[in-house]
Amino acid sequence: MNDTVSFGYEDIDASEKVARVGEVFSNVARKYDIMNDAMSGGMHRLWKDRFVRRVKPQPGEAILDMAGGTGDIAFRLAAEGAEVTVADINQDMLDVGIERAMDRGIDGLVWSCQNAETLSYPARQFDAYTIAFGIRNVTHVDKALAEAHRVLKFGGRFYCLEFSTTTWPGFKEAYDAYSHKLVPQIGKAIAQDEDSYRYLIESIRRFPDMPSFERMIRDAGFANTRVEPIMGGLVAIHSGWKI
Template sequence: MVARMSDAETERKVSFGFEEVTESEKVARVKGVFRSVASRYDLMNDLMSAGVHRLWKHDAMNKVNPQPGERHLDVAGGTGELARAFLELADKAGKRRGIDAKATAIVCDINDAMLEAGKARADNAKWDGRLDWVCADGQNLPYPDRSFDAVTVSFGIRNFADRIAGLKEFRRVLKPGGRLGVLEFSHMTAPALQAAYDTYSYNVIPRLGSLVAGDRESYQYLVESIRQFPDQETFRTEMENAGFSRVSVTNFSGGIAALHFGWAV
């Protein structure tokens, strides 16, 4: 008699930081991480990067180039920072061009606690009727093909159980001529800088997480997940293989973060 393997034994293994876990376990544990840090997420981002992450996001959204009347999906959008920036820039573009059409945005996140933290922000009021919040998995988006003009992911795709499946979903829901912007922690362009950054991140970030968010383990995972993410050229190739054209890479702060930008042609 041949023993049958359980689903857990047959599932593909993926990285959760430096651990190897099943895809379903990674999804559950990532949800736990962000449920734990949701209330201090924006504050911790400011502390960890000395506020520089806001400049990276500003430059990323300028590259996305929001336009009046467009529909935007921010996957793993958390507290909605990129979605609000998209609407702001689209309105400015409309004013310059004398176009009244209003852009809309959806913040899509698998974690309900992150969405609740985002929805509670006072600066959502000005976008009433134009900003929506949806709890959904970025690898299985609840939207028809060719639904959006722009899709963005900011510091979220490294948490996917299967980022290739996620990239293919982004390509599916983008209209022809739509664009994808993926802003993610990456690899420093100089080995000496990487060594210094490693020293900082391994020693300071988990300690900050403990002091500010009361959760050292979640920020230890954050540091490890950054190290497990592929380098800029490898991820560029993954985007191209998922169907994106003219993929470009812009390094920020010496490669601490990088914007990968591609077109759905």
């Protein structure tokens, strides 16, 4: 049987997904942060602030920020004194992040092109692993979680910020209508790319719900897993420990 995975609402051969997701993010890299503000009304900044507060980065500890792209999470982690490696499978996203870091005078970050499913790092290297709005774009989420577990030290912590499915009555229906009808049009107007933003919205709908994703994190070997819903689960912070 062929290994098929989701690409938005399509089911495609797994061998195609890396290239197709790569094309999406290469297309949107230059407008990615502007679009985040436009789509969320700036709320993504508050979600990321809350996420980093949960991570509790400490001075001198080694943190791998996977799918770190344009640096939003890494900049916040580094501001607390952590030694951050920013990894992303897409070099165009990393290039935007490097430029942003230079513009802000942020030094000391390590930038690396990496596939979340096959990291080049040795086992037990990092104190924490973070991934924000990236894991739903991975071809095999279970393999990415296994790699996260492998590269963490014993006592290391895993934190994931990702869209999920809100349970608030009424809001869910309103958000579904907004995201499916308006977000692609916003992408067309701002980034001149309707199709990429249609995929990004569809990928949210195909991602496992909060209990299912928490089970996947436990199956990867993490203990003391926890889910913190935001806006009823529109966004969720998942965490676990390697013990």
